[in-house]
Each structure stands twice: as C-alpha cells, then as structure tokens.
Amino acid sequence: MPKYMLIMRADDRGVEAYQELDFEQVIEAMGRYNEAMMNAGVLLAGEGLSDASEGFVVDYSNEEPLVTDGPYGETKELFNGFWIIEVASKEEAVEWAKRCPLGPGAFLEVRRVNEMDEFPQDNEWIQKEAGWREEQAQRAAKA
Amino acid sequence: MRRADEARRTVAAVWRIESARIVATLTRTVGDFALAEDLAQDALAEALAQWPASGIPSNPGAWLTTVAKRRAIDGWRRRERYDERLAAIAHDLERERAEATDATGELPYDPDAIDDDVLRLVFVSCHPVLSREARVALTLRVVGGLSTEEIARAFLVPVSTVQQRIVRAKKTLGEAGVPFEVPPREEFAARLGTVLGVLYLIFNEGHSASAGPDLMRPELGREALRLGRVLTALVPREPEAHGLVALMELTAARFPARIDANGDPVLLEDQDRLRWDRSAITRGRAALARADAIGRGRGPYALQAAIAEQHAVAASVAETDWGAIVALYGALAEVAPSPVVELNRAVAVAMADGPEAGLAIVDALADDRRLARYHPLHGVRGELLERLGRADDARAAFAEAARLTANERERAVLLARAAAPRTPT
Numbered sequence: 001m002p003k004y005m006l007i008m009r010a011d012d013r014g015v016e017a018y019q020e021l022d023f024e025q026v027i028e029a030m031g032r033y034n035e036a037m038m039n040a041g042v043l044l045a046g047e048g049l050s051d052a053s054e055g056f057v058v059d060y061s062n063e064e065p066l067v068t069d070g071p072y073g074e075t076k077e078l079f080n081g082f083w084i085i086e087v088a089s090k091e092e093a094v095e096w097a098k099r100c101p102l103g104p105g106a107f108l109e110v111r112r113v114n115e116m117d118e119f120p121q122d123n124e125w126i127q128k129e130a131g132w133r134e135e136q137a138q139r140a141a142k143a
Numbered sequence: 144m145r146r147a148d149e150a151r152r153t154v155a156a157v158w159r160i161e162s163a164r165i166v167a168t169l170t171r172t173v174g175d176f177a178l179a180e181d182l183a184q185d186a187l188a189e190a191l192a193q194w195p196a197s198g199i200p201s202n203p204g205a206w207l208t209t210v211a212k213r214r215a216i217d218g219w220r221r222r223e224r225y226d227e228r229l230a231a232i233a234h235d236l237e238r239e240r241a242e243a244t245d246a247t248g249e250l251p252y253d254p255d256a257i258d259d260d261v262l263r264l265v266f267v268s269c270h271p272v273l274s275r276e277a278r279v280a281l282t283l284r285v286v287g288g289l290s291t292e293e294i295a296r297a298f299l300v301p302v303s304t305v306q307q308r309i310v311r312a313k314k315t316l317g318e319a320g321v322p323f324e325v326p327p328r329e330e331f332a333a334r335l336g337t338v339l340g341v342l343y344l345i346f347n348e349g350h351s352a353s354a355g356p357d358l359m360r361p362e363l364g365r366e367a368l369r370l371g372r373v374l375t376a377l378v379p380r381e382p383e384a385h386g387l388v389a390l391m392e393l394t395a396a397r398f399p400a401r402i403d404a405n406g407d408p409v410l411l412e413d414q415d416r417l418r419w420d421r422s423a424i425t426r427g428r429a430a431l432a433r434a435d436a437i438g439r440g441r442g443p444y445a446l447q448a449a450i451a452e453q454h455a456v457a458a459s460v461a462e463t464d465w466g467a468i469v470a471l472y473g474a475l476a477e478v479a480p481s482p483v484v485e486l487n488r489a490v491a492v493a494m495a496d497g498p499e500a501g502l503a504i505v506d507a508l509a510d511d512r513r514l515a516r517y518h519p520l521h522g523v524r525g526e527l528l529e530r531l532g533r534a535d536d537a538r539a540a541f542a543e544a545a546r547l548t549a550n551e552r553e554r555a556v557l558l559a560r561a562a563a564p565r566t567p568t
Contacts, residue, residue, distance in 0.1 A: 001362060001365040001366070001369075038372070038376050039258070039373065039376045039377075040160055040369075040373065041368070041369035041370060041371070041372030041373040041376070042369065042372075043372075044422070044426065045422070086365065086369070087156075087159075088155075088156070088159055088366075089152060089155070089156055090152075091149075091152045091153045091155070091156035092156035092159060092160065094153075094156070095153070095156045095157055095160055096160070115399075
C-alpha cells in the first residue's frame with residue numbers, strides 16, 4: 001500500500017487567520033482529525049512545527065551557505081507540519097486530505113513517499129552497500 | 144469513461160474509510176448484522192450509481208448511513224412490519240434531517256458509541272462459530288471495507304467462493320443467534336485471542352503465500368497491519384493487541400529484503416539489512432514498548448515481537464544476540480507450547496551453541512507426528528546437517544522439504560539446495 005505525506009502549508013493570509021483562531025478549538029479539531037486517522041489505522045507518523053520565528057533558512061545560492069533567521073517576511077508557502085499515512089489508493093489519500101480541518105489561506109500538499117525498491121539499483125551508493133554487505137558476510141563467516 | 148472510473152475509485156476509498164462504522168451503526172439500528180450488511184451494500188451500490196454524476200457529498204459516511212436506513216424502512220414497509228424499531232429509525236432520520244441543516248452541516252454523533260459498535264462488529268466478524276475462512280472473509284469485508292473481488296484476488300479463489308463464504312457466514316451468525324456485543328469479561332481474553340488470530344492469519348497469508356506463484360502478497364499484510372492498528376485504538380489496554388501490531392510491523396520491516404530481483408526468497412542470513420524498513424522497525428519497537436508499559440507481562444504475540452526485535456536491531460546474523468533469542472523462545476514455549484516454537488528454538492540454539500545442539504532438538508521433533516508434513520522442519524534439518532558437513536543427509540532433507548511445500552518458488556530454492564548443498568564455512 002502506498003504511503004503519502006500530507007504537507008501542511010499556509011500563506012500570509014492563512015498565518016494571520018490562524019492568529020485569530022481560538023487555540024483550544026484548533027487543538028480540538030486537529031485532535032479529532034488525528035484520532036480519526038489513528039482509529040482507521042492509516043496514520044504512521046506526523047509532527048507539527050513551532051512558530052516560524054524560531055526557524056531559520058539556509059540559502060545555497062552563493063559559495064557559502066547563508067543562514068537567515070525567521071520569520072521570513074512575505075510568505076507564500078510556510079511549511080507547518082506533516083502527516084504520513086498509508087492507504088490503499090491515491091483517492092483514499094485525497095479523501096483524508098479533504099477532511100483536514102484547515103481554512104482559507106491554508107493548503108495541503110500531498111506527495112507519495114518513495115518506496116525502498118524505487119531507488120536506482122545502479123547508483124554508486126547502492127553498489128557500495130553491496131560491497132559493504134560482502135565484507136560483512138565475510139566477517140560473519142570468520143566469526 | 145475515465146470520470147466514471149475516477150468516481151468508482153473514490154467511492155471505494157470512502158467505503159474503506161467508512162464501512163466499519165456504517166455497518167456497525169446499522170447493526171445497532173436494525174438489530175440484525177446480516178440485514179445491516181445487505182443494507183450497507185445497497186447504499187454502496189446507490190453511491191456508485193449517483194456520485195459519478197452528483198459528486199461526492201460533503202459527509203459521505205452520513206450519506207451512506209442515511210440511504211441504508213431509508214432502505215431499511217422501505218423494506219419493512221413492503222413487508223408491512225411497521226413496528227417500534229421502524230418507528231425509531233424513521234424518527235432518527237427526521238431528527239438527522241433537522242440537524243443536518245445546522246450551522247456546521249456536520250452530523251453530531253458520539254464517537255465513543257461508534258467505537259463501541261465497531262468493536263462489537265470486530266467480535267462478530269471473528270466469532271468462533273464461524274470457520275476460519277469465513278472469519279477472514281467477513282473481517283476483510285465488513286471491518287476492512289474490501290470488496291468481494293479484492294478478497295478473491297488476494298486469496299486466489301473465485302469471486303463466487305468468497306460470496307458464498309460471506310452469505311454462509313451471515314446465515315451461521317443468524318442461526319446461532321450471535322449477539323451484537325463485546326464479549327463478557329470471563330470470555331473476553333479468549334475471544335480477543337480469536338480476533339488476533341484472524342488478523343495474524345491474514346497477515347501471514349500476505350507474508351508468505353501458502354500456495355501459488357507469488358511468494359508474498361504484501362498488500363494483504365499491510366491490510367492486516369491496518370486492522371491491527373484499528374484494534375489497538377479500540378482496546379488500548381490490551382497488551383497482546385499491541386504485541387501483535389509490533390510483531391507484524393517488525394516482520395513486515397523485512398519485506399523489502401525477503402525476495403531477490405527474480406522474486407526468489409532470500410534467507411535471513413543472506414538478507415541485505417540495509418533494505419529493511421527502519422520506520423517500520425521503529426513503529427514495531429514502539430508498539431512493543433506500549434505492550435510492555437501496560438504492565439501485564441508478555442503474551443505469545445509480544446514474545447514473538449521481542450524475538451523479531453532482536454533480529455531487527457542486529458547488524459548481521461553473527462552479531463545477533465542468539466542467547467536472548469533462545470531465552471525468548473523458552474518463554475514462548477512456556478506460554479504457547481507448540482512443535483513449531485520448538486523448531487524455531489532449535490534454530491536459535493544452533494546459532495548460540497552450534498549445529499550439533501540444534502540438531503538434537505530437531506531430531507527429537509522429527510518423531511512428532513504433527514510435524515511429519517511440516518516442510519520447514521526438513522529445511523532446518525538440511526541446513527544443520529549441511530553445517531555439520533553431512534552433505535548426503537542434508538540433500539535428502541532438502542528434497543523432502545521440497546516435496547512437502549506448496550509454494551512453487553520455495554520448492555525451486557529447496558531443490559537447488561538439494562542438488563548442491565553448501566560446504567560449511
């Protein structure tokens with residue numbers, strides 16, 4: 001069964017709207033949503049992120065990575081948290097995403113999680129692992 | 144055509160999410176599980192007919208439940224059985240219609256009451272009065288929300304066979320007068336054991352196909368895991384429910400490494416441990432910790448999970464704590480003695496104390512009539528004889544194992560080993 005990450009994002013409008021909301025109500029609505037996914041046995045992981053003012057951005061545009069503290073000024077897409085769910089189909093991921101208690105200015109981006117066997121088997125790291133594995137096997141044989 | 148397809152897949156997705164709650168609620172309402180299941184299927188058919196054109200309603204679960212209740216009323220009206228129950232449902236529908244127009248558009252419901260109903264549904268689907276096949280089919284269909292076609296595909300049997308199993312199962316439950324209830328305290332542990340057994344059976348069917356060309360049907364294993372998580376949410380204070388989830392997670396973690404590029408099985412010692420699913424291992428260990436935290440000790444599932452955990456945390460076969468695994472098998476033999484457990488203990492003993500010690504246990508087991516046709520016994524015997532350098536005896540044991548297995552891929556591997564036993568290293 002495929003796994004999907006539901007990525008919670010907000011723009012400035014969403015961030016402002018969030019400030020206006022009753023915190024208790026938000027917690028309750030999200031709690032119910034999480035519980036529904038847990039009860040359905042589809043929730044594998046999920047985390048919510050603290051305020052962007054505590055975050056920082058690392059920019060790789062120049063020679064040296066440049067670190068800038070949050071908040072980030074104008075925001076089109078502020079990443080605020082994620083869930084990973086395991087479902088039978090893309091449609092089921094859509095169905096769960098639609099039930100997320102979010103309002104105007106908030107978005108969910110839904111992305112499929114790569115499975116182990118999707119990585120290219122001819123990649124040098126994959127091959128390195130094979131070498132490492134043989135070493136391990138030889139060591140095990142000597143033990 | 145494409146749109147109709149999309150709508151169908153969406154209906155199927157909604158059904159997977161909602162079906163257990165819908166059937167559970169309906170069973171409570173109409174007081175008859177078999178009828179409730181029929182009504183739910185009718186509602187599903189109606190959704191398939193309507194949603195492609197009308198779009199998905201904002202609360203699809205409530206829509207399906209309401210349609211099913213209306214069907215119930217129509218049926219009774221036709222049979223002129225306008226009794227109290229019918230009046231109650233009609234009243235329900237009226238109230239819901241009034242409430243559906245409130246500000247939120249959400250139907251108020253008591254989630255705890257629904258959870259209790261779903262738990263009752265789980266116990267009915269896994270009732271001991273049913274055959275094992277019937278329990279599996281019914282659980283996948285009413286609790287898992289799988290279609291008859293999906294179940295048939297998973298078990299490589301004709302759709303008509305699954306349909307018959309479900310029809311017969313519903314009839315059996317009706318004739319036995321099985322009540323829609325959570326078992327009383329004195330029966331609870333045994334009945335929960337039956338439920339866990341059904342889930343583990345489904346998992347194992349996915350873990351190692353008992354017949355046919357494919358070694359694994361991981362989808363079925365994933366579904367069993369999902370249902371295990373559903374169960375732990377319903378009975379959070381039952382350590383063995385967490386133990387089973389832990390066992391399934393830790394076993395499924397090895398799925399990516401269990402078959403090679405040709406689809407042939409890879410033995411534990413040859414598996415690439417970097418391909419094990421670390422997230423699944425983390426979830427499995429967390430579930431085992433939850434089982435332990437309840438403080439009622441470890442039952443058979445938690446003990447098997449603990450054994451799987453020992454493998455999961457070891458970097459290689461050589462670095463595995465075989466002493467700990469021998470001790471865990473010893474504990475397992477105390478709470479759930481079986482020749483299969485003893486065979487696994489023999490393997491661990493061979494790893495901890497050498498093949499000679501393991502072979503002594505296996506040879507004692509070979510006299511057990513229950514194991515005469517159990518192909519892994521002969522496979523393990525071949526393995527140990529091989530390590531002792533007794534190539535001819537090993538060859539005979541592998542050939543016997545190949546003769547007894549129903550899994551084609553497994554047979555090919557065993558025959559190859561019978562043809563050319565490995566030399567001891």
